[in-house]
Amino acid sequence: MNDNDDLTPNERAWLRFLRDVSNDRDPRPTLRRVQLLRRICVPRRE
Amino acid sequence: MNKKPHETTKLAKYVERRVLELKPKKSQLQIASETGFPNANMVTMIKNGTSKLAMDRVPSMARALECDPAYLMRLAMEQAMGDTAAEAIVEVFDTPVTKNELGWLQVIREASNNTDPRLTGRSQTAIKAIFGR
Numbered sequence: 363m364n365d366n367d368d369l370t371p372n373e374r375a376w377l378r379f380l381r382d383v384s385n386d387r388d389p390r391p392t393l394r395r396v397q398l399l400r401r402i403c404v405p406r407r408e
Numbered sequence: 409m410n411k412k413p414h415e416t417t418k419l420a421k422y423v424e425r426r427v428l429e430l431k432p433k434k435s436q437l438q439i440a441s442e443t444g445f446p447n448a449n450m451v452t453m454i455k456n457g458t459s460k461l462a463m464d465r466v467p468s469m470a471r472a473l474e475c476d477p478a479y480l481m482r483l484a485m486e487q488a489m490g491d492t493a494a495e496a497i498v499e500v501f502d503t504p505v506t507k508n509e510l511g512w513l514q515v516i517r518e519a520s521n522n523t524d525p526r527l528t529g530r531s532q533t534a535i536k537a538i539f540g541r
Binding site: 375377388396403 | 526
């Protein structure tokens with residue numbers, strides 16, 4: 363895949379961090395991981 | 409002279425892992441043939457770091473290894489020119505993004521209602537926990 367023309371700087375930062383933390387092993391977004399990631403990304407209510 | 413100059417590269421280790429994972433369904437010989445290597449030993453040479461993977465073989469080898477071509481290309485770039493040069497190329501032309509990575513981005517976009525969330529210290533800690541780090 364290479365259709366990443368519209369990645370924002372923030373998204374690039376997420377990608378870089380995901381690569382670092384997974385030792386660049388291209389991990390699959392499994393159900394469990396997705397559930398945990400969703401919790402982080404849900405916008406906080408002020 | 410080092411007979412295995414590419415032994416410690418991520419690509420050599422990754423190809424070795426994929427060949428092992430595919431062992432129940434296809435042989436190394438098949439992988440070599442599907443990649444289009446005239447020399448069947450080429451896969452062994454890439455695995456043990458004697459030889460590097462030529463960039464023009466990345467698409468066919470990704471198909472043979474049943475892996476993401478963007479991922480294999482990234483590893484091939486690092487192997488061919490070293491981390492620093494590969495990073496410079498990525499900076500200019502943008503990084504190849506894998507299907508899995510697009511999946512992660514999709515989750516981030518959906519969960520955040522497309523608010524383009526910053527990668528905060530809190531999110532970094534949480535991601536580390538997801539990956540057991």
